[in-house]
Amino acid sequence: xxxxIRTAAFLVVLGLGATAGAQGGIQVGSNGEVKVGTGSSGVQxxxxxxxxxxxxxxxxxxxxxxxxSRRSEGTSRKTGAQVHLSGTGQKQNVTCEDGGExxxxxxxxxxxxxxxxxxxxxxxxxxTVSVNTVDQVTxxxxxxKMRVNALGQVTxxxxxxxVIWKRTVGAARKPKVSTEGVDNKVYQAR
Numbered sequence: 634x635x636x637x638i639r640t641a642a643f644l645v646v647l648g649l650g651a652t653a654g655a656q657g658g659i660q661v662g663s664n665g666e667v668k669v670g671t672g673s674s675g676v677q678x679x680x681x682x683x684x685x686x687x688x689x690x691x692x693x694x695x696x697x698x699x700x701x702s703r704r705s706e707g708t709s710r711k712t713g714a715q716v717h718l719s720g721t722g723q724k725q726n727v728t729c730e731d732g733g734e735x736x737x738x739x740x741x742x743x744x745x746x747x748x749x750x751x752x753x754x755x756x757x758x759x760x761t762v763s764v765n766t767v768d769q770v771t772x773x774x775x776x777x778k779m780r781v782n783a784l785g786q787v788t789x790x791x792x793x794x795x796v797i798w799k800r801t802v803g804a805a806r807k808p809k810v811s812t813e814g815v816d817n818k819v820y821q822a823r
Contacts, residue, residue: 784808789817797822
C-alpha cells in the first residue's frame, strides 16, 4: 500500500510541476522516505506511509490507506495514521479511526473531523474545526475556533483562540485544560 501511495504522490506533484513549469526535485531517503516538490507545492511520504501534501490555495485529494471518497465540500479520509492538512481556504471532511491523528496548518480553513482521534493539532490563523471525539487537542496561533463533541484534554497557546466542548472522554467531569497566551477561551457548550 505504501508503494501505491508513493506512486500517487509522485504523480500528483510531477503533474503540478509540469503544468506550472516550475523547477522541482525528488528526494529518496535511505529509510524509504520520499519527498517530491515544485515551487510551493510538494508531497512527502514517510517511511511508515504517512503522507503530507503541501499546495497553497488548491483543493487536495490524497488516496489514503483505507478509504477515500469525494464529497462536495472536500475529501473524506479514513485512517489510523497521521493526516496532515494544510493550505488556505480549504473545506474538507476527515474521518479518524481510533488512534488516528490530524495535524492542521494554514489560514481560513474549515474542517469537520468525524470518528475518534487520538490527537488533533491546529496551527495557523482563523481556522474553524469541528471534531466528534478526540483524546487530546492542541491549538496554537490566532483566531482559531474549535468545537468538540467529546474531549479528553486541551492545550491552547497564542491569541484569541476558542475551544468549545460538549462532554468529556471518560469519567472526568471536565477535560484537562492548559492555556497560555492572550484572550484564549476553553469552555463547555450550553
